[in-house]
Amino acid sequence: MVSSSEMPYFVRPSINIADAEKVEIYAKAQAEIDALLQGETHPILKMATINCLLKTHLTYYYWTGFYLVHEEHLIVGPYQGTLGCLHIDFDRGVCGKAAREKMTQIVTDTHALEQGKDHIACDPNSQSEIVVPVFNGKKELIAVFDVDSSEKNSFNHIDQTYSESILNHHFSQE
Numbered sequence: 001m002v003s004s005s006e007m008p009y010f011v012r013p014s015i016n017i018a019d020a021e022k023v024e025i026y027a028k029a030q031a032e033i034d035a036l037l038q039g040e041t042h043p044i045l046k047m048a049t050i051n052c053l054l055k056t057h058l059t060y061y062y063w064t065g066f067y068l069v070h071e072e073h074l075i076v077g078p079y080q081g082t083l084g085c086l087h088i089d090f091d092r093g094v095c096g097k098a099a100r101e102k103m104t105q106i107v108t109d110t111h112a113l114e115q116g117k118d119h120i121a122c123d124p125n126s127q128s129e130i131v132v133p134v135f136n137g138k139k140e141l142i143a144v145f146d147v148d149s150s151e152k153n154s155f156n157h158i159d160q161t162y163s164e165s166i167l168n169h170h171f172s173q174e
């Protein structure tokens with residue numbers, strides 16, 4: 001797969017925001033997601049909706065999507081953005097680390113990581129990233145939620161807190 005740094009017409013560069021604005025926007029987005037997904041059970045429907053609403057509200061969300069656990073590795077699931085890698089082994093990339101360790105990964109500068117091993121650049125514009133493990137009601141890993149920004153330092157504890165809360169509420173309750 002050949003990835004170009006040229007952004008297609010439907011993709012815009014990330015814009016970082018202050019923590020206070022992040023909290024305000026996440027609270028609003030979380031309320032919208034909770035209202036829309038009330039009573040919904042299908043995971044793909046929930047993933048697609050979460051992608052859409054978080055990417056709509058958060059200006060630094062560049063590539064937003066889920067990688068699903070399938071046959072001992074990760075496969076691309078619902079996402080918004082440029083072409084995402086189709087398969088990711090658990091021993092590669094930020095997604096593989098989040099899956100292996102079952103812990104959220106925040107990367108302030110993706111280019112500081114060993115490319116191809118510790119970071120997989122599906123899009124060369126990716127500069128920072130957060131990857132959050134997703135568990136079902138039995139606490140089994142079912143996916144990871146992956147967000148890239150085209151700016152460095154876009155993600156911090158606020159993104160971790162809100163994305164873990166949203167994903168736990170919609171995927172990890174029995």
Ligand code: SME
Nearest residue numbers: 084093094095119120122
């Ligand atoms: N950057 C991820 C790969 C997925 S693309 O960003 C959509 C990683 O290093 O695992």
